[in-house]
Amino acid sequence: MHKLDDNRAWLLVVPVFALVAFNAVIPLMTVVNYSLQDIFGPGQRVFIGVEWFREVLRDPTIQASFLRQVAFSALVLAIQIPLGIAIALLLPRVGWKSSLAIILIAIPLLVPFNVVGTIWQVYARPDIGLLGRGINAIGIDYNYTSSAVSAWITLLLMDTWHWTPLVILLAFAGLCSIPEPYYQAARIDGASRWAVFRHIELPKLRGVLTIAILLRFMDSFMIYTEPFVVTGGGPGSSTTFLSVRLVNMAVGQFDLGPAAAFSLIYFLAILLFSYVFYTILKMNEGEP
Amino acid sequence: MTVIETRLATDAPARAAFPTRRLVAACVLGAYLIFQALPVYWIVRMSLMTPGNVMGRSDFLPVEPTFDNYRTIFTDPTWYMSFLNQLAYVCLNTAISLAVALPAAYAFSRYRFLGDKHVFFWLFSNRMAPPAVFLLPFFQLYSAVGLFDTPWAVALAHTLFVVPLAVWILEGFMSGIPREIDETALIDGYSLPRFFVTIFMPLIASGIGVTAFFCFMFSWIELLLARTLTSVDARPLVATMTRTASSSGMDWGLLAAAGVLTILPGVAVIWFVRNYIAKGFALGRV
Numbered sequence: 402m403h404k405l406d407d408n409r410a411w412l413l414v415v416p417v418f419a420l421v422a423f424n425a426v427i428p429l430m431t432v433v434n435y436s437l438q439d440i441f442g443p444g445q446r447v448f449i450g451v452e453w454f455r456e457v458l459r460d461p462t463i464q465a466s467f468l469r470q471v472a473f474s475a476l477v478l479a480i481q482i483p484l485g486i487a488i489a490l491l492l493p494r495v496g497w498k499s500s501l502a503i504i505l506i507a508i509p510l511l512v513p514f515n516v517v518g519t520i521w522q523v524y525a526r527p528d529i530g531l532l533g534r535g536i537n538a539i540g541i542d543y544n545y546t547s548s549a550v551s552a553w554i555t556l557l558l559m560d561t562w563h564w565t566p567l568v569i570l571l572a573f574a575g576l577c578s579i580p581e582p583y584y585q586a587a588r589i590d591g592a593s594r595w596a597v598f599r600h601i602e603l604p605k606l607r608g609v610l611t612i613a614i615l616l617r618f619m620d621s622f623m624i625y626t627e628p629f630v631v632t633g634g635g636p637g638s639s640t641t642f643l644s645v646r647l648v649n650m651a652v653g654q655f656d657l658g659p660a661a662a663f664s665l666i667y668f669l670a671i672l673l674f675s676y677v678f679y680t681i682l683k684m685n686e687g688e689p
Numbered sequence: 690m691t692v693i694e695t696r697l698a699t700d701a702p703a704r705a706a707f708p709t710r711r712l713v714a715a716c717v718l719g720a721y722l723i724f725q726a727l728p729v730y731w732i733v734r735m736s737l738m739t740p741g742n743v744m745g746r747s748d749f750l751p752v753e754p755t756f757d758n759y760r761t762i763f764t765d766p767t768w769y770m771s772f773l774n775q776l777a778y779v780c781l782n783t784a785i786s787l788a789v790a791l792p793a794a795y796a797f798s799r800y801r802f803l804g805d806k807h808v809f810f811w812l813f814s815n816r817m818a819p820p821a822v823f824l825l826p827f828f829q830l831y832s833a834v835g836l837f838d839t840p841w842a843v844a845l846a847h848t849l850f851v852v853p854l855a856v857w858i859l860e861g862f863m864s865g866i867p868r869e870i871d872e873t874a875l876i877d878g879y880s881l882p883r884f885f886v887t888i889f890m891p892l893i894a895s896g897i898g899v900t901a902f903f904c905f906m907f908s909w910i911e912l913l914l915a916r917t918l919t920s921v922d923a924r925p926l927v928a929t930m931t932r933t934a935s936s937s938g939m940d941w942g943l944l945a946a947a948g949v950l951t952i953l954p955g956v957a958v959i960w961f962v963r964n965y966i967a968k969g970f971a972l973g974r975v
Binding site: 404405406407408409410411413414416417418420421423424425427428429431432487488491492500502503504505506507508509510511512513514515516519520521523524528529530531532534562566608612615616619623625626643644647651657664667668671672675676679 | 714717718721722724725726727728729731732735743744745746747749785788789790792793795796797799800801802803805808810812813814815816817818819820823825826827829830845846848849852853854856857861906909910911912913927930931941944945947948951952954955956958959960963964
């Protein structure tokens with residue numbers, strides 16, 4: 402759409418700007434402060450420059466959790482984005498069946514993080530959980546408190562259960578907005594189902610998928626409550642993701658300085674990845 | 690089953706080819722819905738059992754079903770008040786977020802202005818701050834302004850990650866409305882605020898509904914900030930649940946019942962927006 406050039410539009414953005422600035426900038430500056438100082442107690446602090454940053458970047462346990470985190474987010478995107486699109490394609494688009502399907506699909510989204518953890522902690526237990534018993538019953542040895550592979554499977558299943566609905570809802574909304582003539586033209590040309598998907602549906606989904614990928618990336622990269630509740634970062638440190646490691650440092654050891662430096666690096670990493678995704682997805686926009 | 694296939698199925702020559710495909714599609718969808726439903730069923734089942742039975746039995750159906758857990762929640766003020774507290778800040782958050790996001794989304798959808806793209810990405814970047822270490826500064830900030838342990842603190846703090854999404858969704862809906870409507874109304878002598886409230890907002894009512902749903906959802910499920918910014922008076926249900934879990938051992942039946950209750954308000958909200966979810970917010974920015 403053609404837009405007017407008018408800097409007075411800023412007046413309409415000021416409320417959002419002020420609110421978000423209040424919430425974001427003041428806490429951010431506090432964290433920047435912590436990260437540059439060594440704090441012994443009230444009023445006793447020494448400026449130490451980038452010492453904490455150096456310490457955090459050299460910590461092998463943090464490097465390990467970073468790699469773990471990247472692997473987890475990559476798996477989450479690789480599973481949930483295709484699955485979400487596939488399910489959205491299968492959903493009925495009109496009538497009461499469509500409404501019913503939307504409601505059923507959306508339910509996991511409305512479960513608070515800690516409740517998600519509680520559900521899966523019991524659901525996946527090999528002795529009293531349906532999932533745990535089911536997997537063991539078909540002859541696979543599965544116990545998320547003793548095997549790292551099982552713990553990862555549990556967390557991936559849980560995250561897929563919780564967040565694929567978001568991808569489905571976004572993709573479904575995108576599909577519903579494709580005008581009917583596109584499909585008619587495809588039918589006249591005798592296009593195959595795959596061709597319709599590849600050349601009509603997928604390009605039209607670009608906008609919503611960009612948002613879906615960004616949201617899923619950010620939230621999976623910051624996942625905290627669910628692994629904390631379900632596996633507590635274990636067994637060993639196999640599910641100690643970045644947030645879990647960060648909270649151990651900030652709350653467990655009360656090392657505010659290094660923890661603040663850690664969270665700034667963490668923040669910058671997410672920002673960088675998101676910007677890369679955003680740029681790549683924008684770059685191919687010209688393609689038909 | 691996609692629209693195109695159902696429509697093709699009515700064409701006589703195509704009819705024979707499609708039953709198997711429809712069947713496969715229905716099976717896949719059914720399997721996915723079962724995958725989604727089972728964990729929810731499991732928590733409902735737990736909520737109907739005594740703690741002893743939860744830990745001891747693995748039968749598919751509830752063992753010795755009882756409503757005792759729900760009775761406890763509805764008779765104990767710490768439980769039902771925390772449920773109301775959570776509803777209070779989530780509704781406040783939804784109202785604040787919509788109030789600030791509507792004008793901003795209008796600006797992004799109608800005007801080009803200095804730094805518009807950067808502001809948009811900056812708004813979004815605030816979703817990316819790992820909450821763990823930001824909890825302490827948030828606590829200090831809201832204590833300093835005297836809002837600690839009120840619904841306002843949580844409602845305002847949650848706008849940080851809710852508002853960017855609200856702006857994006859609303860902007861998508863608004864961009865679907867042709868600008869000629871704005872221009873006609875302004876020529877007819879409407880002021881911008883009056884036009885916005887009396888003409889424009891009814892046109893994007895479905896978008897506002899969908900946005901309200903997403904605001905509600907993201908605020909409802911958040912735990913860390915809600916727990917940090919409250920202590921007794923405004924403590925939400927999610928915080929009461931974690932405290933029960935840590936102080937007196939795990940009462941799984943009670944936790945499960947509280948968990949089931951946390952799902953219900955969201956289901957009510959989505960019931961209202963079920964028909965709007967699909968309508969055109971794919972048109973937006975990005």
